[in-house]
Amino acid sequence: MMLLGGLGGALLLIAQPLPADGDAPVAATAQLHFAPPVGRPMSYRVTTRRIGRDGSLINFSLVYALQWQRIGRGYQLDATLERIDSDAPPAVTRALTMMLQPLVGEPLAYLVAPDGSRIDLVDPDGLWERASARIQATGAEGRRAEAKQLAALIAALPAAERDRLATADVRALVASANGAIPVAGPADGASVSMLHGGALRTIARVESQSAAVGGSGAPLQIDHLWTVDTATGLVVHERRQSWIVEPGGDGRTLVEERVRALEPAS
Numbered sequence: 440m441m442l443l444g445g446l447g448g449a450l451l452l453i454a455q456p457l458p459a460d461g462d463a464p465v466a467a468t469a470q471l472h473f474a475p476p477v478g479r480p481m482s483y484r485v486t487t488r489r490i491g492r493d494g495s496l497i498n499f500s501l502v503y504a505l506q507w508q509r510i511g512r513g514y515q516l517d518a519t520l521e522r523i524d525s526d527a528p529p530a531v532t533r534a535l536t537m538m539l540q541p542l543v544g545e546p547l548a549y550l551v552a553p554d555g556s557r558i559d560l561v562d563p564d565g566l567w568e569r570a571s572a573r574i575q576a577t578g579a580e581g582r583r584a585e586a587k588q589l590a591a592l593i594a595a596l597p598a599a600e601r602d603r604l605a606t607a608d609v610r611a612l613v614a615s616a617n618g619a620i621p622v623a624g625p626a627d628g629a630s631v632s633m634l635h636g637g638a639l640r641t642i643a644r645v646e647s648q649s650a651a652v653g654g655s656g657a658p659l660q661i662d663h664l665w666t667v668d669t670a671t672g673l674v675v676h677e678r679r680q681s682w683i684v685e686p687g688g689d690g691r692t693l694v695e696e697r698v699r700a701l702e703p704a705s
Contacts, residue, residue, distance in 0.1 A: 473672035
């Protein structure tokens with residue numbers, strides 16, 4: 440799998456399909472008590488490892504600061520993308536994170552239904568207006584070509600895509616609104632299992648895809664694991680790994696991994 444630059448790489452870095460209202464799965468998230476930790480600062484790290492041009496895995500981490508508060512019968516989640524860490528060369532880092540840089544340090548507010556079934560970003564238009572102002576400031580600082588390219592990329596995105604770009608990681612936090620978590624049973628040929636351990640519920644999904652990865656034509660196996668805190672209804676850990684399976688199933692090679700981890704702020 441070749442490392443993608445520009446808009447495609449940035450979208451692949453964080454994008455997750457957004458479920459339509461009412462499409463959240465039932466079995467895996469049934470009977471979950473939604474009670475987020477109000478007033479307790481949380482740290483949320485999203486790390487993506489992807490195979491680069493030289494065959495090595497390149498790491499990118501998005502670090503968020505989160506805090507919940509009660510608003511009427513529901514909740515408000517305040518989230519700020521504090522920084523982007525990477526061990527990639529600076530040029531590669533800029534290419535893959537270009538779309539996210541204007542959001543660093545920008546507070547995002549979400550209104551969440553009392554049962555966690557719906558999450559709405561507050562003032563999405565205002566968010567991108569502020570992001571555009573940051574882009575213009577970048578141009579004024581002498582990086583005009585980069586600012587012009589970034590502004591064109593953002594302008595070309597439909598509103599729904601911009602929303603997904605900015606909010607995919609945060610939306611993945613609430614189990615009852617996370618449409619990627621499968622029902623507790625086989626689906627689309629995938630293997631699905633569930634394990635209970637105290638207050639934690641772990642859901643695993645393994646699927647195979649016939650995909651030409653890196654021109655090899657080898658099949659791809661995707662392992663997806665979610666750990667849900669049943670006391671809060673939050674996904675405290677998620678890991679998605681994509682593997683190239685060797686002919687005959689004798690071995691496999693990791694080509695991409697994403698890990699989302701939620702923990703109290705230090």
